[in-house]
Structure formats: C-alpha cells, structure tokens
Amino acid sequence: MSPHTAQPWLRRFHPGPDAPVQLVCLxxxxxxxxxxxxxxxxxxxSAEVLGVQYPGRQERHHEAGITDLHALADRIAEALAEGADDRPLVLFGHSMGAMLAFEVAARLEDSGTEVATLFASGRRAPSRHRPPENVHAFTDEQLVAVLAELDGTDTELLSEPYVLxxxxxxxRSDFEAVETYRYRPRPPLRCPVVALVGDRDPRVDLEEADAWADHTAxxxxxxxxxxxxxxxxxxxDAVVDLVRRRLS
Incomplete structure (x- = not known):
C-alpha cells in the first residue's frame, strides 16, 4: 500500500514500508x-499503523458524515483493498470502530483479501443488540453530557462553543450510524478475533464481549x-504490549 493510496481515508503518522505488518485502526x-x-x-x-479518517472531521470536516454503518464499511473496505500489498493486514477498532472493523473484515475476506487478526475493543458482539437510545437525536447539551460521561473527549474541548x-x-452522524446498525447474519470470519473490554464499561458487559467468539471460525x-x-x-501501555505480542 503506497503512502498516497486510498486517500482521504487513511493516515500514516509514522510511515513504515519495511514493517512486517499493517495495522488498520478504526x-x-x-x-x-x-x-x-x-x-x-x-x-x-513492529507495524505500520494506518488510522482511518471518517468524513466530517479534521481535514474532512467539510464532508457530510455517513449515517449508514454498512455504507461506511463499504467505503473503507474499498480503500483498503485498493492499496493492499503482500503484508499481513490486522484490524483494530474501538467502540463504533470495532463494529466497523468487523464489517470491513467480512468484506475483505469475501473479496479474497486475508485479514490476519481482528481486535474488537469496547463493543458488544455484532449479534448482540440493545434497544437504541437515539442519542443522535439528543439536543446539543444532552449530547455533550453523553460525551462527558463516556470520558473519551477532553472536558475543556466540550466547553468551547467553536470546537463543539x-x-x-x-x-451525531456517527451515533446515528451505530444506533441504526443491524447485524446481517453471515458465516463467521476466518481470522482470529481478540475482544478487549473495560471491566466497568457501561456500554458492553463481559458476556456481550465474550459473544464475539460466535463470529469467528x-x-x-x-x-x-x-x-x-x-x-x-x-x-x-498494556494494550500496546498485547497488540505487539499478537503481531509477532
């Protein structure tokens, strides 16, 4: 995969053409x-890390977000398949990114591109469904409260009107994609799956995380x-050590 392939979807912060593995992070x-x-x-x-850049943020802020997770997975899989090289391809996704990583892995495998490993972090298995909270329809104030509760966004940023x-x-578009997502039954992935979860995660319990086992052969x-x-x-550091050990 050349440094200029599949843009604007992929970011290389530390190009490593000689690295033995490509790790795609969603x-x-x-x-x-x-x-x-x-x-x-x-x-x-240890790996050349490729960060996936969704539309609607940073240098892609002028683009409309994609509110259909299956459509988003289609676009990402196309970008990855277009520039695939001979190195093993590993996917790591967190939360919404875990579900996307699963859908992207399925598309890559179906099209003949091998996936070496899927790391699914902070997300219940695709077949495990909870009633949607419709967060994407919340007011701005309610949405900010959800972000603060999840503790994944700098609280100082959440108080800046321009940043918001x-x-x-x-x-909002990402939450809509997540909340309207429905798993389409399919054969299990061929690649190994490693599920990662926090022991106090309000969005996924251990049983829901363990159900990822049903999605791999x-x-x-x-x-x-x-x-x-x-x-x-x-x-x-602990997550990086785990990933590094798995890659080797």
Whole structure:
C-alpha cells in the first residue's frame, strides 16, 4: 500500500514500508484518525499503523458524515483493498470502530483479501443488540453530557462553543450510524478475533464481549482491562504490549 493510496481515508503518522505488518485502526464515534497517533508511535517498527479518517472531521470536516454503518464499511473496505500489498493486514477498532472493523473484515475476506487478526475493543458482539437510545437525536447539551460521561473527549474541548460546532455534527452522524446498525447474519470470519473490554464499561458487559467468539471460525480470546468505555487511554501501555505480542 503506497503512502498516497486510498486517500482521504487513511493516515500514516509514522510511515513504515519495511514493517512486517499493517495495522488498520478504526476510531470510535466522533473520533478521528489522530486518536491512534500514540499507537502508531508506540508500535513503530513492529507495524505500520494506518488510522482511518471518517468524513466530517479534521481535514474532512467539510464532508457530510455517513449515517449508514454498512455504507461506511463499504467505503473503507474499498480503500483498503485498493492499496493492499503482500503484508499481513490486522484490524483494530474501538467502540463504533470495532463494529466497523468487523464489517470491513467480512468484506475483505469475501473479496479474497486475508485479514490476519481482528481486535474488537469496547463493543458488544455484532449479534448482540440493545434497544437504541437515539442519542443522535439528543439536543446539543444532552449530547455533550453523553460525551462527558463516556470520558473519551477532553472536558475543556466540550466547553468551547467553536470546537463543539466543529465536532458535534460528526458525533451525531456517527451515533446515528451505530444506533441504526443491524447485524446481517453471515458465516463467521476466518481470522482470529481478540475482544478487549473495560471491566466497568457501561456500554458492553463481559458476556456481550465474550459473544464475539460466535463470529469467528478461528481462535478467540477475551482480554479484560481495568476501566470504563475508554479504558484503552489509561491502559495504553498494556494494550500496546498485547497488540505487539499478537503481531509477532
């Protein structure tokens, strides 16, 4: 995959054409590719990290967000398949990104592109459904309260009107994509799946995370970390160590 392939969907913060593995990282709802800058830095040499940049944020802020998760997965899979090279391809997604990673992995495998491993973080298995909260229809104030509760956004940013005007449209479109998503039954993935979850995550319990085992014909492992929905920020080093060990 060349440095200029599949733009504007992919960001390389630390290009590593000689790295043995490509690790594609998909952000949470409202998140951007830069969320994975620390991952890219820490794993430099072990993997070339590609951060997926969804429409509607940062340099793509002028683009409308995609409110259909299946359509979003189509676009990401196309971008990845277009620039695939001979290196193993690993997917890591957190929250909404985990569901997208699953759908992207399915599309890649169906089209003949092998996925080496899927890391599904902070999200219940695709077949496990909760009644939607319709967060995407909340007022701005209610939406900000949800973001503050999840603790994945700097609280100082949430108090800046200009910043909120930039990020809330993307947050709203992402929540709509998540809340309207419905799993379409399909054969299990061929690739191994590693599910990661915080032990105090209000959005996914351990039984829901363990149900990822039903979605792979390969090996499955559940890793539980201390923390809530954004456990991986506080547990960054432990998560990086886990990923590095799996990649090797």
């Amino acid at each position: 952000p949470h709802a409202g998140g951007s590719a830069s969320f994975y800058f620390p991952f890219s830095q820490a794993l430099s040499g 005007s930039m990020i809330l449209p993307a947050v 390969g090996s499955f492992d559940l890793q539980v970390f201390p923390g809530g929905h954004f456990y991986l920020s506080a547990q960054h």
